Amino acid sequence: MVLKPGVVTLKYPFEPHPAPETFRGAPHWDHHKCVGCGACSNHCSSRCILVRDMCQELRVMLYDGSRCTYCGRCADVCPEKAITISTGFEYATGDKNDITERVELFMLTCQRCGRCYDMEHTNAIDRLDLRGYRYDNLEARALIRKTSDQFDQKLFDETDKFARPTKIGE
Amino acid sequence: MLAKLCKKAFPKSLWVYHCNSGACNGCDIEILNVLTPYYDVERFGIKLVASPRHADVMLLSGAVTRPTLPLVKKAYDAMPSPKLVFGIGSCATGGGSWFDCYNVTGGGDKAIPVNYYIPGCPPRPEAIIYGVALALGLVDKKVAPVELKQMEFPIDAYERNRAWENRNVIYKLLDD
Numbered sequence: 489m490v491l492k493p494g495v496v497t498l499k500y501p502f503e504p505h506p507a508p509e510t511f512r513g514a515p516h517w518d519h520h521k522c523v524g525c526g527a528c529s530n531h532c533s534s535r536c537i538l539v540r541d542m543c544q545e546l547r548v549m550l551y552d553g554s555r556c557t558y559c560g561r562c563a564d565v566c567p568e569k570a571i572t573i574s575t576g577f578e579y580a581t582g583d584k585n586d587i588t589e590r591v592e593l594f595m596l597t598c599q600r601c602g603r604c605y606d607m608e609h610t611n612a613i614d615r616l617d618l619r620g621y622r623y624d625n626l627e628a629r630a631l632i633r634k635t636s637d638q639f640d641q642k643l644f645d646e647t648d649k650f651a652r653p654t655k656i657g658e
Numbered sequence: 659m660l661a662k663l664c665k666k667a668f669p670k671s672l673w674v675y676h677c678n679s680g681a682c683n684g685c686d687i688e689i690l691n692v693l694t695p696y697y698d699v700e701r702f703g704i705k706l707v708a709s710p711r712h713a714d715v716m717l718l719s720g721a722v723t724r725p726t727l728p729l730v731k732k733a734y735d736a737m738p739s740p741k742l743v744f745g746i747g748s749c750a751t752g753g754g755s756w757f758d759c760y761n762v763t764g765g766g767d768k769a770i771p772v773n774y775y776i777p778g779c780p781p782r783p784e785a786i787i788y789g790v791a792l793a794l795g796l797v798d799k800k801v802a803p804v805e806l807k808q809m810e811f812p813i814d815a816y817e818r819n820r821a822w823e824n825r826n827v828i829y830k831l832l833d834d
Contacts, residue, residue, distance in 0.1 A: 496695055496696055497695060497696060497697070497698040497701070498696060498697055498698075498784075500697065500784050500787050500788075501787055501788060501791040501796050501797050502796075505784055507782065507784075511782075516804075517806060519806035519807065519808050520808070533755050534748070534753075534754055534755040534757065535757075535758075536752075552752065553777055554748070554751045554752030554765075554775065554777060555748050555751065555752030555753050555754050555755075555757050555765070556748060556777065556779075557748050557754055557755055557779035558748075558778065558779050559779075576800075577778060577781065577782045577784060577785045577788075578784075578785060578788045578800045578801070579776070579777050579778070579785070579800075579801050580774060580775065580776045580777075580785060580788050580789030580792050580799075581774070581775055581792075581799055581801050582773060582774050582775070582792075582799075584751070584752065584767075584775060585803050586799070586801045586802055586803055587775075587777060587801055587803075588803050588804070589803070589804040589805075589806070590803070590804065590805045590806065591806045591807075592805075592806065592807040592808060593808055594808050
């Protein structure tokens with residue numbers, strides 16, 4: 489028996505309707521806590537966290553929110569708790585660049601060898617240790633995937649000239 | 659006055675066509691959820707139509723797989739000309755976890771031009787409503803690219819030192 493008719497419809501776009509506390513939205517980096525270990529990029533299921541080394545002491549973490557599945561694994565594995573999962577969901581946009589994040593980190597060098605890590609000209613197999621290092625163009629990936637018997641010098645030269653994106657989308 | 663407000667608030671009645679291009683049904687369930695009375699989008703004049711020939715807007719869900727690629731293109735061409743495409747979910751936005759799979763074109767924008775992206779896996783019904791309201795001009799865009807740097811700007815350090823000196827009670831006591 490209905491004594492009085494009611495309205496169940498949300499007035500959402502005109503009134504805020506926040507998500508519950510347990511909702512997983514986009515991850516946010518705390519650039520003061522981040523040590524640049526790259527664990528988040530290793531565990532990212534859609535590989536939307538990329539690691540780029542600009543020079544010996546500058547590491548850039550790129551987050552591409554367009555293909556992020558909001559699984560929250562990056563926040564789980566972060567040893568410094570630098571990544572927090574927000575409860576936001578209003579990410580609709582007309583431009584994919586709006587949902588990217590770029591974190592520039594200063595890396596200390598090793599006191600013994602004077603460098604953080606090998607960057608450009610190491611073995612392609614070594615580079616696979618950190619998944620975020622993998623290039624985003626398919627030619628480079630084909631090269632990395634192929635072993636020495638299928639090595640193509642022409643493809644390798646093209647890969648060497650490939651400019652690393654400083655910002656996703658460029 | 660009410661008529662004027664309605665004219666301003668609801669400029670168009672969008673008829674949407676829901677196109678699944680290999681989605682896992684998560685985004686499709688959320689789209690159907692948006693049409694239910696709880697998240698009633700018919701108050702914006704949005705109506706689900708069965709044919710792309712009737713539609714103004716295509717709701718594209720799923721990373722466009724190789725078998726569905728020609729069908730998606732056909733459906734896009736069949737829509738009459740002022741048309742919008744909404745990429746719903748992470749798959750349609752950038753390919754999701756399957757962005758580099760062998761049988762996936764890697765996002766809706768690789769197949770057809772996408773006007774609005776609604777990321778989320780799946781996006782909440784509110785997020786879809788927000789995207790539609792963004793297209794209708796009812797709400798403002800809330801996201802912008804974030805750039806964080808560990809570098810300290812000298813002016814910030816100066817101001818922080820000033821603030822610390824102002825806060826520091828010992829100097830004041832010594833002055834007294």
